[in-house]
Amino acid sequence: MASRNKIALIGAGQIGGTLALLCGLRNLGDVVLFDIVQDMPQGKALDLTHLAPVFGCDFSIKGTNNIADIAGANVCVVTSGLPRKPGMSRDDLVKTNAAIVKTVAEGIKQHAPGALVIVITNPLDAMTYMMQKVTGFPARMVLGMAGVLDTARYQAHLAEELKVSVKSVSAFVLGGHGDSMVPVRSFTTCNGVPVDKLIAPEKLEPIEKRVRNSGGEVVALLKTGSAFYSPAASAIQMVESYLFDQRRVLAAAVQSNGEYGLNKGVYLGLPIILGKNGVEKIVEIDLSAAEKEALAKSAKEVEAILPLLGV
Numbered sequence: 001m002a003s004r005n006k007i008a009l010i011g012a013g014q015i016g017g018t019l020a021l022l023c024g025l026r027n028l029g030d031v032v033l034f035d036i037v038q039d040m041p042q043g044k045a046l047d048l049t050h051l052a053p054v055f056g057c058d059f060s061i062k063g064t065n066n067i068a069d070i071a072g073a074n075v076c077v078v079t080s081g082l083p084r085k086p087g088m089s090r091d092d093l094v095k096t097n098a099a100i101v102k103t104v105a106e107g108i109k110q111h112a113p114g115a116l117v118i119v120i121t122n123p124l125d126a127m128t129y130m131m132q133k134v135t136g137f138p139a140r141m142v143l144g145m146a147g148v149l150d151t152a153r154y155q156a157h158l159a160e161e162l163k164v165s166v167k168s169v170s171a172f173v174l175g176g177h178g179d180s181m182v183p184v185r186s187f188t189t190c191n192g193v194p195v196d197k198l199i200a201p202e203k204l205e206p207i208e209k210r211v212r213n214s215g216g217e218v219v220a221l222l223k224t225g226s227a228f229y230s231p232a233a234s235a236i237q238m239v240e241s242y243l244f245d246q247r248r249v250l251a252a253a254v255q256s257n258g259e260y261g262l263n264k265g266v267y268l269g270l271p272i273i274l275g276k277n278g279v280e281k282i283v284e285i286d287l288s289a290a291e292k293e294a295l296a297k298s299a300k301e302v303e304a305i306l307p308l309l310g311v
């Protein structure tokens, strides 16, 4: 008899709660919602248990303050950490969130050694690097959710400009999940038509600038936290690609093995195939010289943070 998937959500805040809801709505498996705040994950879990009959979600959800409850999870999605406040860069968060992610990584290593780990906590590329170092898991099993979201933001604003369905826009945003991210125009199309044939450079540039700052734009509007619906949805797409061996081609923060001329070991948003073995492959696409240069610059920015992590 096939066993049910178990999805551990580490951090039960805004993104963690939304992830739990989406796991239920999409019938992905049973959910464990872990947080250090007493009672809060249990409260969210109870609320979602009451939602299940309304939508016919066949899932069990357990809220907990005991990390041992993640035992046997197939996937861990990590959102534990502080979100950005207005005026804070993602990198301002580095030391606080590094300490939190280190503790969580030790818990995952002990209790869910076979899991795929998807990190969302910012600064995302550095926190994913930290997760892999502390767990010692194979690099193919530790990746960060950023490229899917950054790409979705690019697609959303391109579709708005072109007045077409988001489904008709295919895009790639690579590099670090920060201001140096690289929207890859040469692989961005509307049903195969290159985007720079459809939108003039003077219109395309402000869209790309907006995408780079989209996270900050949301933070400035929310005032009390950072984006949560779209980061959660993006991670769910990754979870589904892994659990159902969909082999989606998507952008994710993964460990470089020298692809694109990057230093080995750095974590950065690159195109991958995500399937039942985790990162099945890092796909090397033919970037323009300017895009390659922008990717190298973005990698340098991520590398500059790594010494602060103490791993």
Ligand code: APR
Residues within 6 Å of the ligand: 010, 011, 012, 013, 014, 015, 016, 034, 035, 036, 037, 079, 080, 081, 082, 083, 084, 097, 100, 103, 104, 120, 121, 122, 123, 225, 226, 227, 228, 231
């Ligand atoms: N173990 C588990 N959970 C923890 C720990 C820990 N050691 N430390 C903090 N947390 C929990 C907090 O109690 C909180 O409930 O992490 C949760 C984070 O939730 P929110 O503050 O609502 O933040 P959220 O919007 O979900 O963002 C989480 O993702 O996008 C990034 O920048 C964002 O780093 C932030 C993270």
